[in-house]
Amino acid sequence: NLNLFRLTWRTAFVMVSTLLAILMPFFNDILGFLGAIGFWPLTVYFPVEMYIRQRGIQRYTTRWVALQTLSFLCFLVSLAAAVASIEGVTESLKNYVPFKTKS
Numbered sequence: 001n002l003n004l005f006r007l008t009w010r011t012a013f014v015m016v017s018t019l020l021a022i023l024m025p026f027f028n029d030i031l032g033f034l035g036a037i038g039f040w041p042l043t044v045y046f047p048v049e050m051y052i053r054q055r056g057i058q059r060y061t062t063r064w065v066a067l068q069t070l071s072f073l074c075f076l077v078s079l080a081a082a083v084a085s086i087e088g089v090t091e092s093l094k095n096y097v098p099f100k101t102k103s
Helices: 003-023 029-055 062-094
Strands: none
Touching: 003 029, 029 062
């Protein structure tokens, strides 16, 4: 079962992503920034909150405090990764020349 639209869309997406990666030497930092933004809410915050709601964990119990502490620490890591990615982009932009490779 071949979906021609899906095949065309995925191929175009990969081609555009590859072209952007070639044109921008700091593309890796941009992907790191997007990953840092998406990490905490999707991987930590929502699953922890769903677990707390499903299990009916009361506020300020030991388990609730431990889960909230874990969530906060992961938020700090995600925030530090986002700041580092932004710093990497700004450093790359200082000496960026389009279509110029290092010799």
